[in-house]
């Protein structure tokens with residue numbers, strides 16, 4: 001377990017597309033644990049692997065619902081609703097702004113035990129966070145979608 005160095009906006013790795021994870025080994029599990037540690041250390045609610053300099057489709061999320069999600073190759077398969085709300089990002093520390101996101105999403109991912117999980121969100125913050133983190137895997141930052149800077 002270790003705290004990893006956060007990559008900040010301007011670092012070109014944040015603009016690259018991440019690759020699928022094909023083998024879930026101890027190294028991947030260690031990266032996920034380091035991502036969780038790094039997220040907590042920086043008071044974040046989510047973190048994607050490019051933010052620690054790795055172009056792998058890995059996301060961790062904890063929005064305070066007593067569940068730490070460790071997602072491998074997550075995909076959004078359905079979404080509904082729309083809500084404009086404030087967002088920030090550990091890689092863009094100086095900026096917060098409103099982003100339009102779905103209020104509910106269905107997310108399919110593989111967990112660290114290799115099981116396929118289908119998560120249907122009810123919590124708007126969780127849906128927002130999943131959308132934000134999955135954007136990171138495509139090289140997209142929330143500031144690209146921001147309506148209004150606060």
Ligand code: ZN
Pocket residue numbers: 088089090091132133136
């Ligand atoms: Zn972010």
